[in-house]
Amino acid sequence: MTALRRKDRPNPAMLGKSSLRSRLIKYRWLYLFLVPAIIWYIIFAYGPIYGLQIAFKDFKILKGIEGSAWVGMKHFNKMFADRTFIRVMWNTVYISLLKLVFIAPSGLVLALLLNEVTHKFYRGLASSITMLPHFFSWVVIGSILLEILSPSTGMVNAIIRFFGGKPIYFLGETNWFIFWVILSDMWESAGWNSIIFIAAIGAISPDLYEAAQLDGAGRWKQLIHVTLPCIAGTIVVVMVLKVGSMMNAGFDQIYNMYNDAVMSDVDIIDTYVYRLGIQSSKYSYSTAVGLFKNVINLALVLLTNKFSKMIGQNGLF
Amino acid sequence: MKKFLSLVLAMLLVLSMVGGALAEEKMTIKWLAALAPLEDDSWGEKAFEETFGVDVQIKRAESEDERAVIYASGDIPDYINMGNSLNAVANLVDQGILRPVTLDMIKENMPEYYAMCTALDPDFFTYGMVDGEIYAVPRYSATSAPLVGTIRADWLRKLNLAVPTTVEELTEAFTQFTFGDPDGNGVDDTYALTAGGGSTTSDWQRIYFPSIFGIYNVNPYYWTENENGELEFGFVSEGSRKALTLLADWYKKGLIDPEFVTTELRTSGTDVASKFCSGKVGYMDCLGFDDYEWDNDGHVSAKWVANSPEWQAFFSSTTDTKVLYQYDTTSDFSEALEAVGPYYINMNPVKDEEGNTGSYPLEGNVGAYLCFGATADDAKVAKIMQILNQEATDEETYMLHFGPEGIQYLKTEDGTRVFNPEYTNLPEYHPQGQILGVGWCLYPMYFSNPDLLTAVAGDRYVQRYDRVLPMFRAFPSFDNKLKASLPAAIEYPEATTTFVSNNIVKLVRGDISMDDWDKVVEDWMNNGGRELTEQANEWYATVK
Numbered sequence: 001m002t003a004l005r006r007k008d009r010p011n012p013a014m015l016g017k018s019s020l021r022s023r024l025i026k027y028r029w030l031y032l033f034l035v036p037a038i039i040w041y042i043i044f045a046y047g048p049i050y051g052l053q054i055a056f057k058d059f060k061i062l063k064g065i066e067g068s069a070w071v072g073m074k075h076f077n078k079m080f081a082d083r084t085f086i087r088v089m090w091n092t093v094y095i096s097l098l099k100l101v102f103i104a105p106s107g108l109v110l111a112l113l114l115n116e117v118t119h120k121f122y123r124g125l126a127s128s129i130t131m132l133p134h135f136f137s138w139v140v141i142g143s144i145l146l147e148i149l150s151p152s153t154g155m156v157n158a159i160i161r162f163f164g165g166k167p168i169y170f171l172g173e174t175n176w177f178i179f180w181v182i183l184s185d186m187w188e189s190a191g192w193n194s195i196i197f198i199a200a201i202g203a204i205s206p207d208l209y210e211a212a213q214l215d216g217a218g219r220w221k222q223l224i225h226v227t228l229p230c231i232a233g234t235i236v237v238v239m240v241l242k243v244g245s246m247m248n249a250g251f252d253q254i255y256n257m258y259n260d261a262v263m264s265d266v267d268i269i270d271t272y273v274y275r276l277g278i279q280s281s282k283y284s285y286s287t288a289v290g291l292f293k294n295v296i297n298l299a300l301v302l303l304t305n306k307f308s309k310m311i312g313q314n315g316l317f
Numbered sequence: 318m319k320k321f322l323s324l325v326l327a328m329l330l331v332l333s334m335v336g337g338a339l340a341e342e343k344m345t346i347k348w349l350a351a352l353a354p355l356e357d358d359s360w361g362e363k364a365f366e367e368t369f370g371v372d373v374q375i376k377r378a379e380s381e382d383e384r385a386v387i388y389a390s391g392d393i394p395d396y397i398n399m400g401n402s403l404n405a406v407a408n409l410v411d412q413g414i415l416r417p418v419t420l421d422m423i424k425e426n427m428p429e430y431y432a433m434c435t436a437l438d439p440d441f442f443t444y445g446m447v448d449g450e451i452y453a454v455p456r457y458s459a460t461s462a463p464l465v466g467t468i469r470a471d472w473l474r475k476l477n478l479a480v481p482t483t484v485e486e487l488t489e490a491f492t493q494f495t496f497g498d499p500d501g502n503g504v505d506d507t508y509a510l511t512a513g514g515g516s517t518t519s520d521w522q523r524i525y526f527p528s529i530f531g532i533y534n535v536n537p538y539y540w541t542e543n544e545n546g547e548l549e550f551g552f553v554s555e556g557s558r559k560a561l562t563l564l565a566d567w568y569k570k571g572l573i574d575p576e577f578v579t580t581e582l583r584t585s586g587t588d589v590a591s592k593f594c595s596g597k598v599g600y601m602d603c604l605g606f607d608d609y610e611w612d613n614d615g616h617v618s619a620k621w622v623a624n625s626p627e628w629q630a631f632f633s634s635t636t637d638t639k640v641l642y643q644y645d646t647t648s649d650f651s652e653a654l655e656a657v658g659p660y661y662i663n664m665n666p667v668k669d670e671e672g673n674t675g676s677y678p679l680e681g682n683v684g685a686y687l688c689f690g691a692t693a694d695d696a697k698v699a700k701i702m703q704i705l706n707q708e709a710t711d712e713e714t715y716m717l718h719f720g721p722e723g724i725q726y727l728k729t730e731d732g733t734r735v736f737n738p739e740y741t742n743l744p745e746y747h748p749q750g751q752i753l754g755v756g757w758c759l760y761p762m763y764f765s766n767p768d769l770l771t772a773v774a775g776d777r778y779v780q781r782y783d784r785v786l787p788m789f790r791a792f793p794s795f796d797n798k799l800k801a802s803l804p805a806a807i808e809y810p811e812a813t814t815t816f817v818s819n820n821i822v823k824l825v826r827g828d829i830s831m832d833d834w835d836k837v838v839e840d841w842m843n844n845g846g847r848e849l850t851e852q853a854n855e856w857y858a859t860v861k
Contacts (some may be wrong), residue, residue, distance in 0.1 A: 030721070049691075057724075060411075060412050060413045061388050061413065061414055062391070062393070062412065062413035062414055062691055063411045063413060064391070082846070083843075083844065084811065117362055118846050146515070146579060148613055150576065151575065151576060151589070152576060152597075153587065156487070169575055169576070171578075171579055172575065172576075172578050172579065219370050259514060259515060259578050259822075260514050260578055260818045260821070260822040260823075261514075261578040261822045261823070261826065262817070262827070263819050264823075275810075275811070275815070276810065276811075279805070280408060280411055280810035281385065281408040281808070282412070
């Protein structure tokens with residue numbers, strides 16, 4: 001029975017041998033599903049790579065990409081002499097690391113918690129509610145935070161005052177500001193991040209849990225010895241991807257929350273590039289910064305991928 | 318058959334030639350304004366095409382990002398309204414998007430406008446220059462006025478204080494405003510002043526305490542002349558050091574609302590004017606003259622009335638505009654206003670510690686830079702200039718800004734135009750006229766001609782332009798001495814903007830001590846300030 005089933009399934013080893021054409025015909029409907037994604041990548045990910053050359057040119061809109069003069073590494077040299085850039089780079093790394101430590105696991109923790117909820121309707125409701133904030137725009141969340149965190153009229157400080165505390169100007173102090181950046185990002189993204197883990201947990205064979213129960217394992221032991229090891233591969237993939245976006249600390253969020261009091265400490269590469277690129281039309285320079293950022297991101301992905309293989313996991317590729 | 322075919326071909330040829338001639342007759346102008354009509358073929362667009370005999374193709378962009386997309390597409394508009402930032406003009410010049418014009422072109426195509434502006438300010442047409450060439454026709458702002466310090470008269474009365482005339486008296490009044498319970502509710506819930514740090518605006522000079530810097534005759538974002546006759550950037554001048562020392566001291570004493578960093582400049586329900594009018598603070602200084610007049614419509618006035626039952630009773634007591642718009646703004650205690658209800662005083666600048674008179678920052682006389690796309694030829698530029706000239710100086714054309722008679726304005730029996738009080742209830746109503754396609758959409762020369770400010774008259778506009786505006790303009794004031802765009806300002810865009818605002822906040826809050834002032838100045842010098850100062854003085858030497 002098992003042997004028969006295996007025969008039906010496309011054997012990965014066999015795929016390489018059958019011709020591409022016969023495979024395309026055989027799985028045409030599956031490949032059709034892939035088409036929109038491929039088109040998206042061509043238009044939005046591979047197409048723009050052509051434009052990256054303006055990082056090495058003095059780009060003028062009217063002259064176009066082709067007509068603008070080559071200037072070599074000029075913009076990169078300027079970047080490393082630009083003290084603001086050095087500062088925003090460290091800000092980015094700092095905020096990203098905090099997010100990596102606190103936010104990346106939040107999706108996993110939420111998925112594990114939801115997994116323990118036995119009531120089906122309640123579990124669905126809880127995961128829907130936690131996922132909802134993902135669809136809110138940061139422009140909206142930003143102004144809500146400004147209102148509820150205000151020391152004079154905000155809800156949070158009203159509670160603090162009620163218990164006899166002194167109001168805190170959350171958005172005016174760097175550490176509090178970063179605290180709320182992390183907390184609001186967690187609130188916004190934990191539900192969404194949990195989806196992939198919920199799916200991975202759902203794929204674990206119930207046989208394993210049964211066997212563990214027979215051996216006398218409680219829920220905690222089942223979590224440690226069944227659930228976590230079974231989704232370890234997923235966890236690693238998610239971590240590799242998160243590390244790979246290390247240089248993105250969340251443009252929308254910071255841009256909609258920061259102010260003059262904390263700006264020098266929370267200004268990140270993306271907000272700086274936005275101000276220069278869009279607001280001051282320095283296209284070449286901001287492209288150079290963006291390119292630099294992506295090179296670092298790629299290097300980090302390769303490194304963590306290698307690392308995950310070293311510790312015996314599959315990694316991304 | 319052959320004959321027939323050749324006949325058809327000949328006819329086609331003739332037709333196409335006629336068609337070509339017809340198409341040539343009407344020039345198409347691609348128009349990128351501050352605002353765009355919501356839909357094509359609006360009343361304003363048709364009136365524009367009819368009046369000037371051109372085809373206008375409206376470009377739409379609601380933000381700088383969307384404008385950048387239009388430029389990047391290569392389809393460059395012929396007319397581009399660049400708002401009031403000359404650095405933004407210089408950016409586009411650097412990108413090759415704008416074309417220069419000559420003074421002769423302006424003189425030839427805008428004779429009336431040229432005569433009018435140069436009579437008011439002989440150097441006016443040099444203000445749109447970048448790298449020694451004219452890239453913009455500046456729109457004269459006939460309503461430019463200083464940003465004036467405004468104080469709650471009812472609080473002064475309650476605390477038995479005179480209108481402050483010196484910085485010591487001001488400090489005393491501010492201390493009382495904060496700790497003397499000026500609103501009489503028995504709770505320590507008031508501050509003396511706040512600022513609109515939570516806003517993103519291109520009007521940087523308005524954001525942080527302009528009237529307090531004004532005590533020392535500087536604005537941190539304006540260039541000023543120092544005692545050596547050299548240009549100096551306001552933020553690093555001695556005046557700013559004194560103003561910041563004073564502000565840091567006030568902040569330490571708790572006189573300044575700590576939320577001045579995140580308070581909005583105008584829009585929200587907790588913006589500066591809202592805090593002032595609802596009695597959270599007793600002093601404000603970040604808005605223009607037309608926000609203050611007693612008409613229940615100016616930005617401050619409307620909020621003030623909303624917070625005052627007495628003024629609400631007054632404004633609902635009659636529809637007689639002679640009565641409604643009778644009150645002037647005041648720079649001292651006023652019995653007339655006191656008889657109605659609580660009021661505010663637009664005060665004279667106070668004297669500094671050494672007895673020198675202060676002044677207020679004037680928002681310069683360039684309302685906007687009107688520019689021309691690089692792909693527009695001379696004929697097209699000439700036509701656009703003629704259009705702008707006619708809009709600015711011909712009363713009938715000027716009136717197109719308001720749309721057709723009977724909607725936004727009416728004509729009274731004696732022929733004066735008055736605003737239609739029912740306008741806001743009409744389906745054509747839009748605060749910026751974007752439904753009719755009028756207003757700033759196609760008629761940018763509004764407010765440019767001092768003689769036409771009361772083209773739509775009526776008591777309310779006589780109050781605003783004939784009484785309040787002159788009073789504000791009479792306050793001692795100073796302007797930005799730099800009237801050119803510096804190449805270094807393009808290279809270091811943050812040095813004259815974000816760097817300044819970040820550091821003002823830190824110095825006022827004490828995050829950076831005033832003892833480290835020299836370090837802040839040095840930091841500014843190293844981040845582009847040295848180049849900026851050098852270039853500013855090079856330019857200054859050419860005009861002095």
